[in-house]
Amino acid sequence: MEPVRVPTLPGASFRLPPQLEGLRRLAYNMWWSWNPRARALFSRIDGLAWSRYRNPIEVLSQPIAWSELLDDPAFMAECSQVLAEFDRYTTGGKEHWFNREYGSAMKGPIAYFCAEYGFHESVGIYSGGLGVLAGDHIKTASDMALPFVGVGLLYKHGYFRQTIDADGHQEHAYPDYDLTRLPILRVVGPDGDPLTIQLELPERMLAAAVWSVQVGRVPVLLLDTDIPDNDESDRPITHILYVRGREMRLHQELVLGAGGVRAIKALGIEPVVWHLNEGHSAFLLVERTRALVEKGVALDEALDRIRSNSVFTIHTPVSAGNERFDADLVRRVAGPLYDGDGRKGTGGVPIERVLEMARGVDGDGHQFDMTALSLRLSNAANAVSKLHSVTANNTWQGLGGKQIIAVTNGVHIPTWVGQPIGELFERYLGTQLDSLDARNVTERFWERTDQIPDVELWSAHQRQKLELMIFARNRLRHQFARHGEAPSVLEELESVLDVGALTIGFARRFATYKRARLIFSDMDRISQLLRNKDRPVQIIFAGKAHPADRPGQGVIQEIFARSRSPQLRGRVFILEDYDMRVARFLVEGVDVWLNNPRRPLEASGTSGMKAACNGVVNLSVLDGWWDEGWVGDNGWAIGGRETNPDEGAQDYADAQDLYRLLEQEVVPLYYGRDEDDTPTGWTAEMRRSIASTIWRFSTMRMLHEYTERMYLPAAGVEVRRPASRRTHAEPG
Numbered sequence: 001m002e003p004v005r006v007p008t009l010p011g012a013s014f015r016l017p018p019q020l021e022g023l024r025r026l027a028y029n030m031w032w033s034w035n036p037r038a039r040a041l042f043s044r045i046d047g048l049a050w051s052r053y054r055n056p057i058e059v060l061s062q063p064i065a066w067s068e069l070l071d072d073p074a075f076m077a078e079c080s081q082v083l084a085e086f087d088r089y090t091t092g093g094k095e096h097w098f099n100r101e102y103g104s105a106m107k108g109p110i111a112y113f114c115a116e117y118g119f120h121e122s123v124g125i126y127s128g129g130l131g132v133l134a135g136d137h138i139k140t141a142s143d144m145a146l147p148f149v150g151v152g153l154l155y156k157h158g159y160f161r162q163t164i165d166a167d168g169h170q171e172h173a174y175p176d177y178d179l180t181r182l183p184i185l186r187v188v189g190p191d192g193d194p195l196t197i198q199l200e201l202p203e204r205m206l207a208a209a210v211w212s213v214q215v216g217r218v219p220v221l222l223l224d225t226d227i228p229d230n231d232e233s234d235r236p237i238t239h240i241l242y243v244r245g246r247e248m249r250l251h252q253e254l255v256l257g258a259g260g261v262r263a264i265k266a267l268g269i270e271p272v273v274w275h276l277n278e279g280h281s282a283f284l285l286v287e288r289t290r291a292l293v294e295k296g297v298a299l300d301e302a303l304d305r306i307r308s309n310s311v312f313t314i315h316t317p318v319s320a321g322n323e324r325f326d327a328d329l330v331r332r333v334a335g336p337l338y339d340g341d342g343r344k345g346t347g348g349v350p351i352e353r354v355l356e357m358a359r360g361v362d363g364d365g366h367q368f369d370m371t372a373l374s375l376r377l378s379n380a381a382n383a384v385s386k387l388h389s390v391t392a393n394n395t396w397q398g399l400g401g402k403q404i405i406a407v408t409n410g411v412h413i414p415t416w417v418g419q420p421i422g423e424l425f426e427r428y429l430g431t432q433l434d435s436l437d438a439r440n441v442t443e444r445f446w447e448r449t450d451q452i453p454d455v456e457l458w459s460a461h462q463r464q465k466l467e468l469m470i471f472a473r474n475r476l477r478h479q480f481a482r483h484g485e486a487p488s489v490l491e492e493l494e495s496v497l498d499v500g501a502l503t504i505g506f507a508r509r510f511a512t513y514k515r516a517r518l519i520f521s522d523m524d525r526i527s528q529l530l531r532n533k534d535r536p537v538q539i540i541f542a543g544k545a546h547p548a549d550r551p552g553q554g555v556i557q558e559i560f561a562r563s564r565s566p567q568l569r570g571r572v573f574i575l576e577d578y579d580m581r582v583a584r585f586l587v588e589g590v591d592v593w594l595n596n597p598r599r600p601l602e603a604s605g606t607s608g609m610k611a612a613c614n615g616v617v618n619l620s621v622l623d624g625w626w627d628e629g630w631v632g633d634n635g636w637a638i639g640g641r642e643t644n645p646d647e648g649a650q651d652y653a654d655a656q657d658l659y660r661l662l663e664q665e666v667v668p669l670y671y672g673r674d675e676d677d678t679p680t681g682w683t684a685e686m687r688r689s690i691a692s693t694i695w696r697f698s699t700m701r702m703l704h705e706y707t708e709r710m711y712l713p714a715a716g717v718e719v720r721r722p723a724s725r726r727t728h729a730e731p732g
Helices: 022-027 030-034 036-045 047-053 056-060 066-070 073-091 097-102 129-143 246-266 283-294 299-308 327-338 351-357 370-376 386-396 419-428 438-443 445-451 454-482 487-492 523-530 550-563 580-589 607-613 647-671 680-691 699-714
Strands: 110-113 148-153 161-164 170-173 196-201 204-215 218-224 273-277 310-313 324-326 367-369 380-383 404-406 502-507 537-542 572-575 592-595 617-621 635-638
Touching: 022 030, 022 036, 022 056, 022 073, 030 036, 030 073, 030 129, 030 204, 036 047, 036 056, 036 073, 047 056, 066 073, 097 699, 110 129, 110 246, 129 148, 129 204, 129 218, 129 273, 129 699, 148 246, 161 454, 170 550, 196 246, 196 327, 204 246, 218 246, 246 283, 246 324, 246 327, 273 283, 273 699, 283 299, 283 327, 283 370, 299 310, 310 699, 324 327, 327 351, 327 367, 351 370, 367 370, 370 386, 380 386, 380 699, 386 404, 419 445, 419 454, 445 680, 454 487, 454 572, 454 580, 454 680, 502 580, 502 647, 523 537, 523 647, 537 580, 550 572, 580 607, 592 607, 607 617, 607 680, 617 647, 617 680, 635 647, 647 680
Parallel strands: 110 148, 110 273, 148 218, 273 310, 310 380, 380 404, 502 537, 502 592, 537 572, 592 617, 617 635
Antiparallel strands: 161 170, 196 204, 204 218, 324 367
């Protein structure tokens, strides 16, 4: 099936030599974000601009000495090859598994709705795990040539940029993005004019402009209310991701769900499957029902039709991640959109019927539960790990008359594997990272990790580790200079973060249930471990707490204070403004990935997968993905699978086991060296870490499962030969 095409206006007005005009197409396609040769090409054009912005639109907007580049045969040859590779990618796809097996049977695309997308740090419309997972999902749909179109919101101020002051307090600043300097384009409607959709709200019409970010073969539509058509009070609706105000959040989710459906329809796109990635977009179900009723379809039949081809993914068991609104607020704000015509007897979806379908498992009629609505109006629903499936089914108790199946998350390997390690994969595994397919499962390519020599694996890891240390020192120097630290303190940073020391990484959202401070439960014990002169250990933290999460911000303050204390100074560091760039350095460069949430509150987690694919070894509680990812010899499990209702006792037990593992197993294994100073025991652990994750916890495997278990059944297409039948087999 052909990919979805979305017409757009031209982008920024920078001028290019005719011979290099292809760079414009490349710059406006996020394919460059996971292709190292493309990124290197833009860096070669203007290294300073690339280092500052990491955005090809900004690079090409600079004054550039094009004549010098045109006279450089090496640059021109590289540019020609990269553009040829890009064109082969965007125009190909017929050879991929989906098109071979189902391309002719699929009668339309899959529409994928999510509140945030993490494609690259230069497009700041994501906050963390959900957005990054959605970005990886879209990239992999492109790699697999799935017929896909994404829908989201264009946040002009994105998510906050984090700084940490000299007392450890998190401070928030929201950027003001210039949309003309981002790799996004204004969508054009069938009439040739810029596309704007409208929604009926109380006593007014709300307009939303439609933009598109092209991600390989997949367009993602982004809605924007900050346009002159709207009242000044409505323009900020799409300004900030996860805004605190409940009424503003409800408006955002109406724009995402209902507005997204109208944008797709306005472009003449006819999806055969609608995928809700978490409940934020649940109003798409009501909007699609309203459209059918408006055409004369009876309400119950319309609901059945909508249910038949909608699929839903739950991402968290934590209550804050499952949106609920006051029912009276929904009546007032959403009523005009759905109930108006119904009251007149001319069709529509009565708002009281909508409220009834959105009643949670607690039966509280005063609450509008987006997850409950999504479960009742979907054909299939999935959790994001096997353990999360158990938790979700217990939580939602068969709501909607269906079991919540498990489709464990994965990561987009080309985005998250460092270049030195990636080159080893291509050399020894005999496969391209952006073209993993069902055939690779039969070949069991991960078993060939044994062919990577210890010395080469360790050397590649050390290169990635050195890059992390250089980056982290620079980041820390800027942080401490802003705090007013003395030149002598800044000079100390040149000698901290030893490449030879065992380095632990801990990076994620600082919610209290993730227990970031667990490792500091016994200060004397952790101090002795970190300060051992013969076998030193260092820890790098990074992460944000939501602006409304005061306890989470308190965790950041405590860790910062620990990092500056006499006991731990020079051994514990916290990097501010965690984003996708910081994440890449960390998952590529640390030795151990630490994760110790309170089981079973971590639905999946993907940062540990990203680390493992780079040969970083996981040290984690058996929660989320690690409950099924740990096979006994590819990392370490903290504690067991039993949980103690006494949280204090559980924390104490987990802390004691964490210390035991570090002291008796992790540190000794890392510092055990052979005659050429290669830690062969450790590299064996690295190799098993890679082998057990590179397919099994990739988004390529994940998308095979989504396609066979959810998309094809919802589209009414029979699954012939399941390509993912071995995806959860134990590696080796």
